[in-house]
Amino acid sequence: MKPNWSAAKIVGVYTTEQGRDLSGRDGFSLAFEALRGAAADAGIDVGEIDGISSTDTGWPVAGVAPGMQATFWATQLGRPIRWTAAGSGLLAIADAVMAIEYGLASTVAIVNGMTRPPAGGATAPWTRPNEEFTAWTGSYTTVQYGLVAQRYMHEFGDSALEAMAEAAATIRNYGHANPEAVYHGRGPFTAADVLASRPIASPLTLLMCSSVNDGGCAMIITSADRAKDTRRTPVTVLAAANQQPYAPYYEAPVLDAAADEGAFARETMKRAGLAHSDIDVVEFYDHFAIGVLMEYEMFGFCARGEAPYLVRSGAMRIDGRYPTCTDGGNLSFSHNGSPVLFRPIEAVRQLRGEVPDQCPGWARGEHSHTGACRAVRDPKVAFVSNPGPPTGGASFMVLTNKE
Numbered sequence: 001m002k003p004n005w006s007a008a009k010i011v012g013v014y015t016t017e018q019g020r021d022l023s024g025r026d027g028f029s030l031a032f033e034a035l036r037g038a039a040a041d042a043g044i045d046v047g048e049i050d051g052i053s054s055t056d057t058g059w060p061v062a063g064v065a066p067g068m069q070a071t072f073w074a075t076q077l078g079r080p081i082r083w084t085a086a087g088s089g090l091l092a093i094a095d096a097v098m099a100i101e102y103g104l105a106s107t108v109a110i111v112n113g114m115t116r117p118p119a120g121g122a123t124a125p126w127t128r129p130n131e132e133f134t135a136w137t138g139s140y141t142t143v144q145y146g147l148v149a150q151r152y153m154h155e156f157g158d159s160a161l162e163a164m165a166e167a168a169a170t171i172r173n174y175g176h177a178n179p180e181a182v183y184h185g186r187g188p189f190t191a192a193d194v195l196a197s198r199p200i201a202s203p204l205t206l207l208m209c210s211s212v213n214d215g216g217c218a219m220i221i222t223s224a225d226r227a228k229d230t231r232r233t234p235v236t237v238l239a240a241a242n243q244q245p246y247a248p249y250y251e252a253p254v255l256d257a258a259a260d261e262g263a264f265a266r267e268t269m270k271r272a273g274l275a276h277s278d279i280d281v282v283e284f285y286d287h288f289a290i291g292v293l294m295e296y297e298m299f300g301f302c303a304r305g306e307a308p309y310l311v312r313s314g315a316m317r318i319d320g321r322y323p324t325c326t327d328g329g330n331l332s333f334s335h336n337g338s339p340v341l342f343r344p345i346e347a348v349r350q351l352r353g354e355v356p357d358q359c360p361g362w363a364r365g366e367h368s369h370t371g372a373c374r375a376v377r378d379p380k381v382a383f384v385s386n387p388g389p390p391t392g393g394a395s396f397m398v399l400t401n402k403e
Helices: 026-044 069-077 092-100 141-154 160-179 191-196 261-269 287-298 309-311 342-352
Strands: 006-014 050-053 083-086 107-116 199-201 214-225 236-243 281-283 381-387 394-400
Touching: 006 092, 006 236, 006 342, 026 214, 050 092, 069 092, 083 092, 083 309, 092 107, 092 199, 092 214, 092 342, 092 381, 092 394, 141 160, 141 287, 160 191, 160 199, 160 287, 214 342, 236 261, 236 381, 261 394, 281 342, 287 309, 287 381, 342 381, 342 394
Parallel strands: 050 083, 050 107, 281 381
Antiparallel strands: 006 214, 107 214, 236 394, 381 394
């Protein structure tokens, strides 16, 4: 049965402070702030929320089984929760829309809040072997992406390295211009700056890798009828799909698992009456710079091996064909350990025209749409991705501000 995506609307979004160290707070505190902020953004009382989808809000919370923190929300909200799920990314949005369509809930909050434990070490806790099932190899996440990048360069040439640097510089410059980003004001960056930054896992340099920080976010989804009386322009899901062809982390990363040339994305979009030519803004999950190149190919924006040419053409820039990761992405806006919900939140903000940046009149919606500006000109359709670990599959969603 085909889901009726128009049965529910995204009506509220919120992001807390994103900081390198918010250890004075815990993940649940950030998540609860985000939930209340998203409800206020929508003009919905928190008492209307009867569905919750959430990630675990710590690494971990002592004595709480993974996935069980959703049970806390009924107490916090002071009312029974009719529908719960674990997760906060695109699949959670799809599940929430279908829950509302079938009457399992009327208004769903998708929430996320993460702070890192005060543990030592040079790598983020979620990248270490005991977290990523790679203890038997001694590997960790960045090394696996380094292997993927090396293989990509072997197959498609050294121009891919220049494209990775260009992609990272473009995304980080969006973060430089975004007053809410962890890397705000730390640029501007050039591709040469990216290549000259400290090596991490060859060929990846520091500026090609995600930030490591704390923060929270939330989204409110409600029925189409209720959305008519909310504060903001409702945003509608037009299409969504998920593809998982390969066991990531458990097996060595390969490129072949993502090699269907974007067929599943094109087929899904075609069923919804969409084509890539309809896309105005792209919010990829930019875990590492190589991921951006592979996602252009995985989701059918170009053929396999052509992403370096697309990126070097300037397509990612604010006045390019596909402005990409316009808040600064995982590289520069925030990677709090589970940043999947940040991607659709930025898409919603672009579609609503609510984009803080360095343009003097941004608060009045006045943007130059060029240079250091990060607001896309009159966007109608946004493409959002939540790919998994190295070549392990992906989900995507297409959103619109049109009725």
